[in-house]
Amino acid sequence: MKRLIALSARHWYAWAMVAPVVIVIGLIIGYPLGRGVYLSLTDATEANVERTIGVNHIPATYEFTGLENYTRILSDSVFWDRLGWTALWTVGCVSVTFLLGLSLANMLNRKVRGRAFYRVAMIVPWGIPAFVSVFAWKMLFNEKNGLLNKVLDGGGIDGVPWLGDPVWAKVAVIGVNVWLGVPFMIVAMLGALQSIPGELYEAAEMDGAGPWQRFRNITLPGVRSVSSTVILLSTIWTFNMFPVIFLLTKGGPEDSTEILVTYAFRLSFVNSPRDFASSAAWGVLILLLLSLFTIVYRRALRRQGEAW
Amino acid sequence: MTMRTQKRTPLASFGLHAGLLVGTVCALFPPLWLLVTSFKPKSEAFSASLVRNFTFGNYTHVVNDTHFLTWFANSLIVVIGTTLIGVFIAATTGYAISRFRFPGMRPLMWVLLITQMFPMAVLIVPLYNTMAKLGLLNQPVGLIITYLTIAVPFCAWMMKGFFDTIPVDIDESGRVDGLNPFGTFWRLILPLAKPGIAVTGFYTFVTAWAEVAYATAFMTGEENLTLAGGLQTFVNRYGSDWGSMTAAAVIIAVPAAVVFAFAQRHLVSGLTAGATKS
Numbered sequence: 001m002k003r004l005i006a007l008s009a010r011h012w013y014a015w016a017m018v019a020p021v022v023i024v025i026g027l028i029i030g031y032p033l034g035r036g037v038y039l040s041l042t043d044a045t046e047a048n049v050e051r052t053i054g055v056n057h058i059p060a061t062y063e064f065t066g067l068e069n070y071t072r073i074l075s076d077s078v079f080w081d082r083l084g085w086t087a088l089w090t091v092g093c094v095s096v097t098f099l100l101g102l103s104l105a106n107m108l109n110r111k112v113r114g115r116a117f118y119r120v121a122m123i124v125p126w127g128i129p130a131f132v133s134v135f136a137w138k139m140l141f142n143e144k145n146g147l148l149n150k151v152l153d154g155g156g157i158d159g160v161p162w163l164g165d166p167v168w169a170k171v172a173v174i175g176v177n178v179w180l181g182v183p184f185m186i187v188a189m190l191g192a193l194q195s196i197p198g199e200l201y202e203a204a205e206m207d208g209a210g211p212w213q214r215f216r217n218i219t220l221p222g223v224r225s226v227s228s229t230v231i232l233l234s235t236i237w238t239f240n241m242f243p244v245i246f247l248l249t250k251g252g253p254e255d256s257t258e259i260l261v262t263y264a265f266r267l268s269f270v271n272s273p274r275d276f277a278s279s280a281a282w283g284v285l286i287l288l289l290l291s292l293f294t295i296v297y298r299r300a301l302r303r304q305g306e307a308w
Numbered sequence: 309m310t311m312r313t314q315k316r317t318p319l320a321s322f323g324l325h326a327g328l329l330v331g332t333v334c335a336l337f338p339p340l341w342l343l344v345t346s347f348k349p350k351s352e353a354f355s356a357s358l359v360r361n362f363t364f365g366n367y368t369h370v371v372n373d374t375h376f377l378t379w380f381a382n383s384l385i386v387v388i389g390t391t392l393i394g395v396f397i398a399a400t401t402g403y404a405i406s407r408f409r410f411p412g413m414r415p416l417m418w419v420l421l422i423t424q425m426f427p428m429a430v431l432i433v434p435l436y437n438t439m440a441k442l443g444l445l446n447q448p449v450g451l452i453i454t455y456l457t458i459a460v461p462f463c464a465w466m467m468k469g470f471f472d473t474i475p476v477d478i479d480e481s482g483r484v485d486g487l488n489p490f491g492t493f494w495r496l497i498l499p500l501a502k503p504g505i506a507v508t509g510f511y512t513f514v515t516a517w518a519e520v521a522y523a524t525a526f527m528t529g530e531e532n533l534t535l536a537g538g539l540q541t542f543v544n545r546y547g548s549d550w551g552s553m554t555a556a557a558v559i560i561a562v563p564a565a566v567v568f569a570f571a572q573r574h575l576v577s578g579l580t581a582g583a584t585k586s
Contacts (some may be wrong), residue, residue, distance in 0.1 A: 018401045021460060033426075049440075052546075114325075122331050125335050128565055129560060136554075136557065176393070243520040247520065263523070
């Protein structure tokens, strides 16, 4: 007790300063999170949750069902199919985005005329709200009249059902997400490249190292720590990326582009009747998967001597 | 940094410019095409040519004959509310975790980091039910509270990064002058951190402006929508009005792009610094 008083005498400033955020996070994230986990253990649907219709107040009648939702979801192939595609989507998007971002940043890091213009122009997709860009793409992808198919037509190639065919729809959503993600990569990697001292390159050149050797032995190690952070961030963002798929294909055709997050959303806000319990269970599973990924990723980095 | 002065061969130079040009065209084309299309009459929305019959018709239609201005106002209320409250609450926390070592600091930093990666899927159902119970669905206030779940952890984290860049000597000089920690924060550090606060605020603004999932789920009924929901009404399964969509999209994108242009230079350092230093 005495220790506690001594502690609070010393730290009350700090505690008072963090108090607002702790309270707010507890109320609007902690409580819903707990409630979400609880809901995932019940059979709550639209029809049995507490609600008010006009002046009538209807109390909740859903029941605790234990892990039933989880066993049902995990024994159903829908979850595993969606997980497989989500993994492919995430790996595809992140790797292509990262490689494009790194190469373009490399080009921008050279003395080249019009550098400032190129840099600004290539960041534009980041500055436009994603849902606006997605609609722009939706227009370009339009099967009958879209510009992409008109161009193909002009070249004598048959139009592609961009959003109507399961495979092409997957290509299309990944393409749009890469388009949205590259600018962030360019800026981040450019920052990393610019922090590499130029003398290193000069010394390597004097020792007769070729461009590829310089890239492998100076550039890559130089951008490692920033890369590992951006790849982690970008993986999490892509895994949770909602607007691209929801607005471009609505998960279709026939669920083929539905990732875990959009599917969970669909269960409670698109389907009828709304299945709150299953949706919450999907949400919890997504959270578990992401946490697992983050832990494994950090372990791997730590083993290789990265500090954070 | 120093740029290497090695002379490039013409071929390498050509390749470099070609690569950069392709990147630029890919980046600029979709938004530019949106802009071009917005000036075409509705019937020519899909014509492959540039504007043949220039018109502001789409814009006047969107502004006068749809709920667009209401959506715009709704979005503005939600976004400004979120930004102000988020930044305001987060400022002191950012300072505390940047400067003090106190019991509970590490767990708090973890919470701030982890909540940023919370999938909306895990919070959306309980938040929806709570809002329904409180009668806050279709109310801007409900959406503001919801967006704070995104904004508060993010703002606190960004702000910590900015406070980290202010030398500790300044705090010490404040203490020497007899200011308590609150006084130091309020009178000395906060004024210095203004640019950081601006960037954090603007980024929160842009993020909330572009949020789709919560806005789609929580706001229904034409006059309650925010822009993210409203834009979807132009092109849906009941019909497609591409002309109006493009005009609305342009009006939505311009404020965000302006705000973004202002904030982007400081953004990446803020996002990555926090992660590499913790």
